[in-house]
Amino acid sequence: MADLENLMEYSEIVSKMFADEDEGYQFYNAYVLGKAFSVRKSYVEWNSDHTELTLRRYVCSRQGYHEEKYVKKEIKKRRPRDITRVGCPAKLVIALDRNSGQWYVKNFIDEHNHPLAPADLGCLLRSHRSISDAQKAEIVELGIQYGGYDKVGYTSRDLYNFCHLYKQEIIAAGDAQTIISHLMERQNRDSDFFFKYMNDGEGHLQGLFWSFGDVVVFDSTYKTNRYNLPLVPFVGVNHHYHTVIFGSNIQKHPISVITDGDLAMQRAISVVWPNSPHRLCGWHIEQNLVRNVHNDTVKAEFKNFMTRGYLGLRSNQRSKGMNSRLQMKLDGKMTLLEMVQYYESCLTKVRRIEADDDANALQSEPFTDPDASILEVNTKKRFTPNIFKMKVQFSVEAAKKWSNRDMMYYVKCELTEEANLKEISCSCRKLQSLGTPCSHIFFVLGIQDESMLPDYCVLVRWTMGAKRAFPPIRKSTMYDYSPTLLWHRGLRNLSLATFFVASLSTEGYGRNKRVLEQEVDVIIPNAGANEGNMYGPVLPQVPEVDCEEFRDVLDPMHVPARGAPKKKLKSSSDKTRADSKSSMCKEQGHNRPTCHLRPEVVFDNVHQS
Known part of the structure; x- marks a missing residue:
């Protein structure tokens, strides 16, 4: 059945006719978008006078090879770029029929010698990325969109009041209850x-934990909102060695936990994850060393020890970096709803970076010297490009120099009865700690004349198959939009292209202006009231909460910062919920402890994004 469909598709393509060569390119580029590969314009032929194109070849972007002379030239100046061309045969060749003036398909090959990108990553490939003329005009026009203050129709104060009232309408049922319903x-x-x-004795929200499939967040240690409640993301690294926010089955224990030296956190980890080693943040240990040890030799030796003993993730700096990103716009006036929305915005950026990494990894591979060993060439295909360049290639290159080193390491090899390599390990334990083989292992593999890196030297989490068991989450699915907003967005995008073309001529401008004026005349003028309509992203919520457990969750009590005097909230915040109007100002006896450490959790083979 699949062969028949392919044959029909082939027949349809080779029978195509195009008005010009650009139309042929647009067709082929649209076709390959569905196949998830990128197109490059290649060979051309001209007529005898060199005044008219007669043949054009479009190829897969991975067609051909980089010429050796250019590679050698790059090596002298800088480290060569990743390899993108692997001799792919896929192509579409169109030629001009002089009698009809039409272009016909002369040759078509739809076979590739490399993996294609997933369908959802096709839009990130080079030939499918472009800014249309209408979008360029919109970008330029954004700063002066209405043509002056006299044409806007409102002031900055009007804008502020609208935004404030709109936020209040969204959480009319209460900030906490809105989040719980969502x-x-x-x-x-x-x-x-x-x-x-968790609630306190009076029904006020005290703590919140949620997992959006690929995300785990614990509302515990970092101030983010008007209640001074904290937010902690559990972060680590993905298969490209970029920061991600981890998620996993709640019952699965992480292989390690890195935090500051807070005793309360240590006790909690020992109870919740008794089988997970708890490590102190290496950065904080080094800072204590600087403050308390004044012998430079001891400091240097201890830092070397830390480098050898804390391979891989050894501090919570990634967590701090993520918190720093989150803190850029989080402030004391933010509601829980706004916090969740902003958090999702940050998460979307993290997912986009991973999507770019995935696309690049499928379209290129790291450069290796022309005289590289077969072992090195095969090894780079086992890991993601980032891991190979950042963690593995260094070990490969260092292995070439170990014969001149005085330091001693023990590499243990277990062989089968046929004298084939069964298992290999090193006393430096880099493989067990980081998940990538050390230079000592590569040195021994080179002596053994091995051409392939053994499977047990390749941790799955550092490969493109790290997330194979989980469906990819490329973009936010957090919001459902109101129909009016979807219609507005669709018309706006269509109008951008229409207005750009119409503005290029007097006739086009007049025709479109008349159509719009006629449409406006049949619409009842908007006097400013638009009750019930949502103008932006709307969090999906259950219409009514039937379960008593989830009903009437009151907004959190404000938690004073450590050492700060307790004070009442402003009346505008007190009125969020009628039930909590009086209790919001009562903080006597409410002594919720705060903790200012940011844990980093490292999971083995978990769903991450």
């Missing part, structure tokens, strides 16, 4: 979703 609806839609929260 999380309940997410749980109804996604069987993998999990959330849990």
Whole structure:
């Protein structure tokens, strides 16, 4: 059946006719977008006078090879770029029929010698990325869109008041209750979703934990909102060695946990994850060393020891970096709803970086010297490009120099009865700690004349197959939009292209202007009131909460910062919920401890994004 479909598709393509060569390119580029590869314009032929194109070849962007002379030239100046061309045969050749003036398909090959990108990553490939003329005009026009203050129709104060009232309408049922209703609806839609929260004796929200499938967040240690409640993301690295926010089955224990030296956190980790080694943050240990040890020799030796003993993730700096990104716009006036929305915005950027990494990894491979060993060439295909360049290639190159070193390491090899390599390990334990083989292992493999890196030297989490068991999450699925907003967005995008073309001529401008004026005349003028319509992203929520457990969750009590005097909230915040109007100002006896450490959790083979 598949062969028949392929044959029909082939027949349809080779029978195509185009008005010009550009139309042929647009067709082929649109076709390959669905196949998830990129197109490059290649060979051309001209007529005898060199005044008219007669043949054009379009090829897969991975067609051909980089010429050796240019590679050698790059080596002298800098480290060569990743290899993108692997001799792919896929192509479309069109030629001009002089009698009809039409272009016909002369040759078509739809076979590749490399993996294609997933369909959802096709839009990130080079030939599918472009800014249209209409979009360029919109970008330039953004700063002066209405043509002056006299044509806007409102002031900055009007804008501020609208935004404030709109936020209040969204959380009219209460900030905490709005979030709980949203999380309940997410749980109804996604069987993998999990959330849990805690109330105090009066029904006020005290703590909140939620997992959006690929995300785990613990509302515990970093101030983010008007209640001074904290937020901690559990972060680590993905298969490209870039920061991600981890998620996993809640029952799965992480292989290690890195935190500051807070005793309360240490006790909690020992109870919740008794089988997970708890490490102190290497950066904080080094800072204590600087403050308390004044012998430079001891400091140097200790730092060397830390480098050898804390391979891989050894501090919570990635967590701090993620917190820093989150803190850029988080402030004391932010509601829980705004916090979740902003958090999702940051997460979307993290996912986009991973999507770019995935696309690049499928379209290129790291450069290796022309005289590189077969072992090195094969090894680079086992890991993601970032891991190979950042963690593995260094070991490969260092192995070439170990014969001149005085330091002693023990590499243990186990052989089969046929004298084939069965297992290999090194006393430096880099393979066990970081998951990539050390230079000592590569040195021994070279002596053994091995051409392939053994499977047990390749940790799955550092390969492109790290997330094979999980469906990729490339973009946010957090919001459902109101129909009016979807219609507005669709018309706006269509109008951008229409207005750009129409503005290029007097006739086009007049025709479009008349159509719009006629449409406006049949619409009832908007006097400013638009009750019930949502103008932006709307969090999906259950219409009514039937379960008593999830009903009437009051907004959190404000938690004073450590050492700060307790004070009442402003009346505008007190009125968020009628039930909590009086209690919001009562903080006597409310002594919720705060903790200012940011844990980093390292999971083995978990769903991450």
